[in-house]
Amino acid sequence: MNGRERIPAEHRSVVVVGGGPAGLAAAIAAKEHGCDDVLLVERDHILGGILNQCIHDGFGLHTFKEALSGPEYADRFIRKLRGLHIETAEGTIVLSLSPDRVLEVSTRGALRRIEADAVVLAMGCRERTRGAISIPGRRPSGVYTAGAAQNFMNLENIMVGRNVAILGSGDIGLIMARRMTLEGARVEAVFEILPYSSGLPRNIQQCLNDYNIPLFLNTTVTEILGAGRLEGIKVAQVGSDRAPICDTERFVPCDTLLLSVGLIPENELTREAGVAIDPVTSGAVVDDRFMTSVPGIFSCGNVLHVHDLVDWVSVEAAQAGAFAAEYAGSGRRTAERTISVVPGAGVRYTLPQALSGDQACTLSLRVQEPWRDRSVVVTDNGREVARKRMMRLHPAEMIRLDIAVEALSGCSSLEVSVG
């Protein structure tokens, strides 16, 4: 027995880990669904998560029918949380989580142990780095993830460079292309290895086209050059196997390279608790109550799967919070999982991966490649259960598909495909 285990555990009903939009919505819903003992733990000194650095507008179009900036969107939820007198612990990090829902948390070095009836995981994502995509070359300064540059500029007032190249056409990179241009930097180009952009069309138009910033598809960075500070990069077109084509290589001078090459859910705690992880989403496997494979542990928001719209993060997290409260209040009753859900042709992932069949549900899914005028089709052992026709299907845009409870009766294994 080590010293830590001797610290007496306090008991809480619902503990929410992470104070971003997911954690905020989950905590609010848990309280609104009758749980009076909710604790929200956030490692940063302020609530709001990644929204604090997203100062551009476009948040809340679905929820508030207004185009808010990130901090304004977060503020609406923080006010509501305060109004409900929900206890929060800022500057507090959750260090570990056990399968029987004991959390070890630390506030400036002081350790606490908390035993919870239900835990909602809402830790968000971190960005993929150069290491994760392995670009050869030197290690000069001037290479940042787009989100780190966003944090420096919008929260620390530090301009990271003057001549900028961006690898990856994810939304954060596109937003930063505009932001840096408006602050006087020159953005040379955005390079994307895929044959299509991974950002929203709206961002391509308003962040690149508006400022004549070129987007090169099927192109990647092959080398990083510079001694102390970045001096430039080599880029090359890629073939259909995504390998660089040598004779297309060219030099692009720049003092800054931003990487916008994807997000990875922060699931260290989740793994430690023994929760089953979906290899495609890198998030937990959940049922239609957002409960993971470990009873009483729930997951929502970007830690569950990467979202493109914060509105859906809030919607999903509110459900997770409500079910966590229900679980804690019902003497920890779990629903039986009677229906499995798997991705079929053309679908990269679908979530939740299991259903109880006793309530209506919304499937969240992403397609593998762009399509026009196709349908998302849900079948049960070959029989069609639901169908949604869409003008446009794009891997960058999460698709939501509602299934009524009646449609689920008699189902046992659903497959979701593009038809």
Next chain:
Amino acid sequence: MSAREFTCVVCPNGCSIVVEVDDDETPVVAKVRGNVCKRGEEWARQEVENPLRTIASSVSVSGGDFPLASVRTTRPIPLGKIRDVMETIRQVTLAAPVEIGDVVLVSPAGCDTEVIATRGVGSASRDVRRAAKAKGGMKE
């Protein structure tokens, strides 16, 4: 006469819209093609004739517990005015405290919009170091 292609951003259908533009002087929409609804057509016309954008930036805050307050325009402004409005925003320094929604500028560069704060900044003391940093403006 020239053709310009857009992806409509009004709804998730993302129709491709081809606009034939009579661009001798000021561009005027001659014809819109693609499987487009009325809203998309209006949007495309606006995009060609006078595109409007909401913009966001930050301004320095003195005497606050945070060096910056983020700001945005309350209404979209003409694309061609963005640089002028940014220049006006750059001149501003606020004194803490700042509340979300505080009006920072009225009709910047003659545009029909206000610029409002989108983040609250409390008064000083807690972190004097950060406040001092704000006075130095954008560091390189």
